[in-house]
Amino acid sequence: MKRFSLLRQTGIMFILTLVLAVATGGSADAAGNELTIKGSTTVLPVAQVMAEVFMDRNPDVDISVQGGGSGVGIASLLDGTTDIADSSRKIKDKEIAKAEEKGMTPHEIVIAMDGIAVIVHPSNILSYLSKEQIKAIYTGKVSNWAEIGGEDRKIVVVSRDTSSGTFEAFENLALDKEKVRPDALTTASNQAVVMTVASSPNAIGYAGLGYLTDKVKPLRVDEVECTRETILSGAYPLSRPLFMYTKGEPEGGTKLFIDFILSEEGQKLVDEEGFVGLK
Amino acid sequence: MIRFRERLYKWIFAVLAFASLVFLVGIVLTLLIHALPALIQLNLTQFIFGHHWYPTYDPPEFGIFPLVVASILVTFGAMVVCVPIGIGSALYIHELAGHRQRTIIKPLIEILAGIPSIVFGFFGMVIVAPFIQRVFGIPIGLNAFTASVILGIMATPTVCSIAEDALSFVPASFREASLALGANRWQTLVKVVVPAAGSGISTSIILGMSRAVGETMTVLMVAGGAAMIPKSLFDPVRPMTATIAAEMGEAVMGSLHFQTLFAIGLILFLITLLFNVIAEMVSRRFRLKLGLGR
Numbered sequence: 001m002k003r004f005s006l007l008r009q010t011g012i013m014f015i016l017t018l019v020l021a022v023a024t025g026g027s028a029d030a031a032g033n034e035l036t037i038k039g040s041t042t043v044l045p046v047a048q049v050m051a052e053v054f055m056d057r058n059p060d061v062d063i064s065v066q067g068g069g070s071g072v073g074i075a076s077l078l079d080g081t082t083d084i085a086d087s088s089r090k091i092k093d094k095e096i097a098k099a100e101e102k103g104m105t106p107h108e109i110v111i112a113m114d115g116i117a118v119i120v121h122p123s124n125i126l127s128y129l130s131k132e133q134i135k136a137i138y139t140g141k142v143s144n145w146a147e148i149g150g151e152d153r154k155i156v157v158v159s160r161d162t163s164s165g166t167f168e169a170f171e172n173l174a175l176d177k178e179k180v181r182p183d184a185l186t187t188a189s190n191q192a193v194v195m196t197v198a199s200s201p202n203a204i205g206y207a208g209l210g211y212l213t214d215k216v217k218p219l220r221v222d223e224v225e226c227t228r229e230t231i232l233s234g235a236y237p238l239s240r241p242l243f244m245y246t247k248g249e250p251e252g253g254t255k256l257f258i259d260f261i262l263s264e265e266g267q268k269l270v271d272e273e274g275f276v277g278l279k
Numbered sequence: 280m281i282r283f284r285e286r287l288y289k290w291i292f293a294v295l296a297f298a299s300l301v302f303l304v305g306i307v308l309t310l311l312i313h314a315l316p317a318l319i320q321l322n323l324t325q326f327i328f329g330h331h332w333y334p335t336y337d338p339p340e341f342g343i344f345p346l347v348v349a350s351i352l353v354t355f356g357a358m359v360v361c362v363p364i365g366i367g368s369a370l371y372i373h374e375l376a377g378h379r380q381r382t383i384i385k386p387l388i389e390i391l392a393g394i395p396s397i398v399f400g401f402f403g404m405v406i407v408a409p410f411i412q413r414v415f416g417i418p419i420g421l422n423a424f425t426a427s428v429i430l431g432i433m434a435t436p437t438v439c440s441i442a443e444d445a446l447s448f449v450p451a452s453f454r455e456a457s458l459a460l461g462a463n464r465w466q467t468l469v470k471v472v473v474p475a476a477g478s479g480i481s482t483s484i485i486l487g488m489s490r491a492v493g494e495t496m497t498v499l500m501v502a503g504g505a506a507m508i509p510k511s512l513f514d515p516v517r518p519m520t521a522t523i524a525a526e527m528g529e530a531v532m533g534s535l536h537f538q539t540l541f542a543i544g545l546i547l548f549l550i551t552l553l554f555n556v557i558a559e560m561v562s563r564r565f566r567l568k569l570g571l572g573r
Contacts, residue, residue, distance in 0.1 A: 072528050156419045161504070161525040162335045179333055182345070185421055185515045186504030188525065192404070199409045202418045 035063040035253055039073020039086030041189060042114060042166055042208050043242050046273050047086055053269065054260050061253055069164060077245055078102060083254050085245040088114065089168045106245045111261050113276040115209040115231035116170055116238040119194065119216040121201045126150045128220045131237050134174050137204060140181030145202070157184040158196050158205035166190060170206050173238045206238075210274025228276040242275065307548070314545040317341075317538035326542070332506040332517075334526065334536045341539050345508045347546070349516035350492055352509060353426045353502060357491040360431020362484055365438025369483075372439075373446040374468055385443065392436035400500035403429040408501060417513045419503065424512045426502035430494055434487040441486060445479020446472065478565030485558040489551045495520040519543050 037047050044067045051063040068076070073085035074095050091106055099106050118134055120126065126149060129137075136142040137155055146152040159180050160167035171177055187193050190211040197205040198215035205216075209226060212218060218226050221237050230236035250258045260266050267277035318326070321341055329342020368388060372381050407429060408420030449472050457467040473480070503515020504525070523540050530537040 069528050071531075075531075154418050177336075179336055182331065182507035183505045183515065185419065186506075186517070186525070188499060192500075195404070196419070196421065200412065200419050 033061045033253055035061065035084065035257060036066070036082040037063065037084045037086060037244075038066045038068055038076045038082040039084075040070040040088040040242070041067045041164070042070075042088040043086035043111070043244070045210070046112060046242070046270055046275060047084075047244075049269050049273060050257070050261050050266060054257055057260075058256070061257075063257070070168070074106075074245060077106065077247065078104070080247075083246065084257070087243045087245060088166060088240065089172075090243065091245060104247050106247065107249055109244045109246070109250075109258055109262070110241045110278070111244050112242045112267070112270040112278060113231050114169075114240055114242050115226050115228075115236050115276065116166065116173065116206050116240070117209050117212055117218040117226040118174075118204065118206050118221055118238070119197050119212065119218050120204050121197060122215065122217045123201050124150065124217060126219065127217070128223065131174060131222050134221065135176070135178065138175055138180055138184065139178045140183075153202045156200050156203040157181060158193050158203050159184040159186050160193065160206075161186050161188055164188075166206070166208060169240045170238070173240065174206075208274070209276070212274075228271075231276045232278075310541055310545045310548060313538055313541035315538075317535055317542045320535065321539070321542075326539075330508060332522070334530075334539065339536065341535070343519070343522075343539075343543060343546075345506050346517055346519045346522050346543065348508050349423065349502065350518040350520070350547075350550075352423050352512075352516060353430055353498060353518055354488055354492045356423060356427025356512070357430035357434055358484070358488060360428055361434040361438050361487050361491070364431070365435045365483065365487065366442050366480060368435075368439045369442035369446060369480075370468070370473075372443050374464075374472075385440070388436050388439050391432070392440070396433065396494060396496040397500075399429055399433055400497040403497060403501035415513065419515065421501055421503040421515055422513045423502060423509055423516045426498050426516070426518075427512075429497050429501055430491045433494060433497065434490045437490050438483045438487040441483035442476070442480045445476040445483065448479065449475045478562040481561045481565075482558045485554050485561070489554045492554075493520060493547065493551055495524050499524050519547050523547075 035051075037051065044065065047065045051065050055061055055063055066082075070085075070087040070089050073082065073087055074091060076082040077085035078095065078099050085106075091108065096106065118129065124145070126145070129148065133142065133148050137148070138157060138159065142148055143155055144152065145155055157180075160170070162168075171180075185196065187196055190207040193205040193207045194211050194213055194216055197203040198213065209228075209231065220226070224230050224236045226236055226238070231239040244258065244261070246254055246258070249255075261270075262278075264279055267279045270277040326341055326343060327347070328344050329340065330344055331340040331342045332345060333340040368384070372384055376384060403425060404421070408425050410420070411417070411422075411425050411428075412420030453471050453475055454467055457471040458464075462470065498518045499521040502518060502521060504517045504521060505515040506517040506522070507514070509516050523543055526536070527540055530540055
């Protein structure tokens, strides 16, 4: 019988593992105070701070915050793997139709405003571009800074991957949905754009107001500076609201969390993250 | 009792051995199932030789030629970096380094293989790219050249380690015979040892190529990501792997874009498969020639 001990041990371990898995799985269901937030990388820092502060106040609530992009967030909301979807763009008609197919109405909440700043290297002599000029640069009609009043240098155009919410917002706000030139660099995050522009004197890029550092220079667009006031008033041409989407009207823990975000205290946190609070 | 146990173990290990085969078949089938609709729907010539990659526009354009060119370019660039370094260090470790040096250098080179690719990517983005930009006076450091250099460094341990193993498999009698005939160390190395280890060295190069062509994170961060056919080594490029990684998240499941990304994956798989088949064939032929039936 002794020689079977190894086999038996394995069997016991296996059963133990199973029991453990069932037990932990069960307890997770029982708690019910878990919230999942997923989506836009632009909204991510806000959602993260909100979740941290909220969890401090309500220790029995467990919030997990993930990125992935606006599209991923909304898709996850539709297939039920997240409670709240962060998005830096409005939900698409296609997505609403898909939700309705599943018998669900996505509920939209504007949680903050964001301005997309157009940035260049601090050594660039330009401090102003019109929306038309920005479009000309990004669609490939202009390739040298001299053509728009700068120094005689090739423009290095920095853009974002097509999966990014910032790209979609920029495409809508600045490019009227025209194609970005194929030789534009694409980067995976707002920080990467800022980093790339900060290291290249010839570059132009765009990023959320919250990501700017003093190593890049934001340009005035159509003579409007990119500040919180102009973004909040909508005077700045490249401004947009940031959204959270829930399945139907928020209720329970989700409602408490959303209420917290929209409270004065929550909106102050929005400001601290570099976005523009609604209050 | 003993016989039962033996049989049981045999079965357990057989299952384990076939498990990877099951995974392989599963992956290939998944790739095919998802990629086929796109390959049927798109004109194959336009897909492979089309110059414009605008998958999210209306109407979309799915030309992957710039992506294929980018992958080939950075892979061969990486080879230019990693073959001399990898094989050079293998020769040094095997032929010239003393025992103590060898026990230090080889593990160190193998540690290089264990560094996560994201670390290489970050290193390339923050340190190498700005450096290359300054040194060459080019507009932007995130380009095919930088990606090649970083990929080359990443593939070096693969090349070095396998090449060194191959050198150590050369029977001592070969070397002794050569030296006994009056050949000096250099002649022995170039005329006897390296040709005898030829199969392993070729394999090391081909596996290094597989490593470079399949690498994703680094090229995503360092290559610049512009989907155009590069005019020079210093243009930003968008290799196939980076395209899949950057776009799979947003592509709607089952859409043409989604299927096209799978088709790119299929092409990548075929390329690495080809590399592996060539590696296997080369090493077999050499073994036969040397009469090493291993």
